[in-house]
Amino acid sequence: MTVTQFVIASAVLFSIGVYGVLVRRSAVMVLMSVELILNSVNINLVAFGALHDNIAGEVFALFVITVAAAEVGVGLALVLLIFRNRKNINIHEVDLMKG
């Protein structure tokens, strides 16, 4: 059983996610990129779980899915708060504080 393909797929997803967080302007897209990172972790965890033939990987993936949901809940609430105030969600413009 080889995990190489899964690890590569996961690494690609992770890189796309990191790129999205760094480059995307819309806060919602940034949130989606964070989700992408977390899901790339899930692929890794499940693949490694199969490799080592133990269940910890699958269990961990379930926890990650749960936490990702909670994280998006808080994240969207914050996006909504910013949107009400500024009428857009471009996070590159959120720069009152610098230095």
Added chain:
Amino acid sequence: MTTLNWGSISSMLVLFGTAILVVTVASLIKSSKKDLLVQVMTALGGLGGLAAVIIYWHRVSSDGAKLSFADTVRIDHLALFIIGVISSIVFLSALTLKSFFAREKLFRAVTTEIYVLILLSATGGAIMASANDLIVLFMGLEVLSLAAYILAASNIRKAQSQESGMKYFVIGAFASGFFLYGIALIYGATGSTKLAQISQKLVSGAFVDDGFLLGGIALFLVGLLFKVSAVPFHVWTPDVYEGAPSPFVAFMSSAVKVAGFVALIRVLGGALIESAADWQPIIYAVSIASMAVGTLAALVQTNVKRILAYSSIAHAGYILIGIQAATKDGFAASLWYLAIYAMLAFASFSIVAAREGAISGNSINDPNHIDNYRGLASKQPFLAVIFAILLLAQAGVPPTSGFYAKFSVISAVVDARSYPLAIVAMIIAVAAAFIYIRLLIVMFFTPADSSLLGGATMSKTAFSKTTSKTMSPITQLDASENSDATFDKWKKLGANKLNLAVLTLAAAFTIAMGVYPAPLLELAQSAAQSLV
């Protein structure tokens, strides 16, 4: 069958149970006494957590570390030490928050939620401190962080607070992603998420792939170094600390950071101690960078909250020195520094909060501008003296706790033969003194109505939403008149007595730990001994 040893996690249960109890009771009671009741309950929750820690400390001393929940939770001296620090911070936060709620009308509707979030965040920290499994560590980190994001954004009408919450959230979630990816790779390399088994696999060399392990350690470190705001992962800290409401910054900069560091110590000092040679160079570089960048950047700031934020980055560098040593003494020194630092950071930001309370309500753009601390010694001598003690401790002046904290990490790293790191740390400690001396001069030797600092010119300002950069210096006469009037009003509320009591306690602790450090140091040493 595994046993569920509920008693061993009693300190966590007390913090969590109090959070649930507070939210239940507050929804059932409509009386005007609700706020007081909720505050007292939160304070008792913090004290209860501390009491549970003290009871279990003795049990663990006699019976050894307690493993429960299928070995995923390990209650040892390290866990109890950190839970004790976090519970104390919860207790002190609950006391200081009263004066904050007394003057911030916006928060009166959500006092309960704030206390609950603080308790939940502390529970997350306690879970991290006692985690013996990477899954539990991650869950604790998320519980801790999610509550902290909301606290940062909780001043919902203020653009800075929203921005602070958003930045904290995006960076935090991003860091969690790295942290998780690192954990997944470590799991892939060793086949286990249990810290003890990872350590065994590393000792026996029976792991799958060296590349996975090294990549995992690197990404894991990136994630956690984000959380403890070490350079180069520090850029969010000054912005978040500046924008978030000050009393919550006091909590975030102490309890949240302590939890991040204990995760580092648990994993690096426990599970990954065999591959110390791999992570030591990273910590070495990050530690020097944090001390240097934190100190240099703090020197040029004009906002007191940002100065303290950068100084907390520099402190993170010092705490990492002890971890870099990778010896029991090093970890003990770091833990001891953590306890000292938690109190200093908490008290310093509480003073910022108290000072904000005394001057809010006039047309000052930035209540935390360093000009507002001018002549503090004549206006609020008590506050100024306590702040001076805390600043001297942060600078590492001998009769205070900060001196001994710095001394112990540096001597630990000298014992571990990392001489250049020790020399750099000492040189930077000298440079860092300027940050704190600058604030002391402003408070004690600058009259309130002159403009000796930074070529400040007098000009009236009317707009209320500007950054510290575009801020023009306030009219000092107006400010001092207004501030004294507001301060008197605030004083009449009687809310600041508790605040001053807490600050006095912090100052007393700071001096006591400098004069007689032995008891707490022994606790830190036995905490470090309990690392696997």
